[in-house]
Amino acid sequence: xxxxxxxxxxxxxxxxxxxxxxxxxxxxxxxxxxxxxxxxxxxxxxxxxxxxxxxxxxxxxxxxxxxxxxxxxxxxxxxxxxxxxxxxxxxxxxxxxxxxxxxxxxxxxxxxxxxxxxxxxxxxxxxxxxxxxxxxxxxxxxxxxxxxxxxxxxxxxxxxxxxxxxxxxxxxxxxxxxxxxxxxxxxxxxxxxxxxxxxxxxxxxxxxxxxxxxxxxxxxxxxxxxxxxxxxxxxxxxxxxxxxxxxxxxxxxxxxxxxxxxxxxxxxxxxxxxxxxxxxxxxxxxxxxxxxxxxxxxxxxxxxxxxxxxxxxxxxxxxxxxxxxxxx
Ligand code: AQP
Numbered sequence: 001x002x003x004x005x006x007x008x009x010x011x012x013x014x015x016x017x018x019x020x021x022x023x024x025x026x027x028x029x030x031x032x033x034x035x036x037x038x039x040x041x042x043x044x045x046x047x048x049x050x051x052x053x054x055x056x057x058x059x060x061x062x063x064x065x066x067x068x069x070x071x072x073x074x075x076x077x078x079x080x081x082x083x084x085x086x087x088x089x090x091x092x093x094x095x096x097x098x099x100x101x102x103x104x105x106x107x108x109x110x111x112x113x114x115x116x117x118x119x120x121x122x123x124x125x126x127x128x129x130x131x132x133x134x135x136x137x138x139x140x141x142x143x144x145x146x147x148x149x150x151x152x153x154x155x156x157x158x159x160x161x162x163x164x165x166x167x168x169x170x171x172x173x174x175x176x177x178x179x180x181x182x183x184x185x186x187x188x189x190x191x192x193x194x195x196x197x198x199x200x201x202x203x204x205x206x207x208x209x210x211x212x213x214x215x216x217x218x219x220x221x222x223x224x225x226x227x228x229x230x231x232x233x234x235x236x237x238x239x240x241x242x243x244x245x246x247x248x249x250x251x252x253x254x255x256x257x258x259x260x261x262x263x264x265x266x267x268x269x270x271x272x273x274x275x276x277x278x279x280x281x282x283x284x285x286x287x288x289x290x291x292x293x294x295x296x297x298x299x300x301x302x303x304x305x306x307x308x309x310x311x312x313x314x315x316x317x318x319x320x321x322x323x324x325x326x327x328x
Contacts, residue, residue, distance in 0.1 A: 002035050005142035005176075007042035007082065010059035011049060012199030014066055015206040016278070017187035020249050021148035025181055027071035029146065037077035038140055038310055039067060044082050044089065044132060048125040049113075049200065064303060065293040066209060069285060080306035082136065087314035091135035092128070094321060098164045099131055099157070108153055134158035139314040141174040149186040150196050152178045169324050183245055190223040193238035207278060210286060217275030231262040231270050240267070247274050250281050 006026060008018060030037045041063045046056060060081060067079055082088050104110065107130055114122045133154050137145055138161075145155050155178035162173035189195040189205040197206045207216055225239045233241045233255045247258055247270075262270050292298075322328035 002143040003038065003140055004029070004035055004144045004146060005038045005040075005137055005140045006146050007040040007045070007136060008063055009042045009046045010056055010063055011046040011051070013059070014063065014209045015187075015197050015199045016209065016246065016282075017148070017197035017206065018199065019070065019209055020184040020187055020246070021181065022146065023067060023070050023072070024249075025146055025184070026067070026077070027073075030073060030076045035144075037072075038080070038142070039072060039077055040080045040082050040136070040306075040310070042082050042133075042136070045129060048123070048129050061296065061299055062293065064299050065289055068292050068299075068302070069289040074302045074306065078306045078309045079302055080310040081303055084303070084307045085311050085314050087139055087311070087318040088132065088135055090318055091139055091314075091321065092132040094325065094327075095131050095135050095138070095161055095165070096128065098161050098168075099134075103157060103160070104128065104130060107157070109150065130154045130157050131161070134161045137176050138162055138173040139317045140310070141313075141317070142176045143174065144179045145176050146179045146181075148184075148196070149180060152180065172321065172324060184249060187246065188238065188242040190219055190242075193224065193242050207282075209282060210289070211279075211282065213275075213279035213283060216279040216282065217272070220271045220275040220278070223271060225267050225271075229266045231265070231267070232259050243271065243274055247277065250274075250278050 004026075006022060008014070008022060014023075026037065026039055029035070041060050043056060043060050046059075064079060064081075068074070072079065104127055110122075110127055110129070113126060130153075133151075134157065137155070137158050145151075147155065155176065159175050159177075162175050166172055166175075187197045189197050189201060190207070191202075191205045195201070195205075199206060199208075204219060204222065207219060211219075220243070223239070223243060225243070226237055228237070230237075231240060231244065233244050235241070244255055244258060247253070248255055251258070253261075319328060
């Protein structure tokens with residue numbers, strides 16, 4: 001049996017980047033034979049940036065509801081909340097002693113985020129985030145981590161930390177591998193195709209899963225494109241290629257089919273249709289979401305059961321690690 005582990009941060013309202021790059025794939029792949037799935041709300045990761053407590057709690061429940069909405073099935077997948085399993089924080093402290101400051105300083109996400117207030121002005125949590133993430137994975141002996149491209153560097157570091165620990169103390173942690181979707185590993189920002197779409201960036205750069213049709217249509221109309229007006233997927237045309245990826249996913253059509261359909265039509269028509277397609281699909285999903293979100297008792301039960309199942313595995317691994325280190 002192979003084990004799949006992945007998480008999502010409640011650091012903002014979810015975007016179609018989170019959906020296409022992660023949640024939709026989690027739901028699709030949970031039916032594969034021979035796999036056990038663990039999906040969690042990474043709320044300890046969210047606090048590396050200041051959060052409002054009420055909003056953080058709300059978004060934690062929102063994510064669980066979104067997971068159920070997109071088809072993650074609690075009978076097939078364990079859904080849990082990171083902060084409710086103390087082993088995550090504990091393992092992070094231990095693994096901090098198997099990683100260097102030099103390795104952490106190389107992490108692109110830290111470099112990007114620290115640009116805003118300068119490295120010296122950053123809190124240690126942001127710097128240490130990849131170690132917590134390594135713990136999230138290693139606690140569960142995960143085989144595969146389905147993530148977007150932005151997270152692959154962190155998984156490489158996780159492998160290095162696990163290897164180092166194993167070399168010193170003997171085989172303790174399984175070495176995981178990141179699995180990437182061929183097409184949706186990186187959905188880019190609508191106003192800058194060199195940056196990934198992120199829930200904590202400016203509102204016009206992303207489409208939220210809970211966004212209303214008017215706003216979605218407007219945002220796609222305003223999305224940055226080149227001046228060539230030809231709808232084709234190519235490395236030299238990152239903006240329209242990004243929109244084509246989104247179109248293809250939401251309409252379930254290949255690039256070839258879409259390119260043929262829009263031959264000679266130009267960006268205006270294409271962007272308008274894209275807005276209509278995405279908003280229609282999201283409208284349907286949003287209806288299901290609001291029904292699921294309203295039933296907070298059910299969400300609490302899903303979380304309690306998930307925490308209990310995940311906690312058993314995490315605590316077992318924690319006991320092994322503490323035993324090895326003379327901590328228990
Ligand atoms: N734009 C994206 N394209 C493809 N996949 C993406 N993911 C996030 N953005 C994209 C994937 O979604 C999963 C959960 O991500 P996360 O919320 O835990 O963290 P993140 O990658 O830092 O996402 P954001 O939206 O950019 O959050 P903020 O703005 O708070 O930093 C991961 O598998 C991620 O790869």
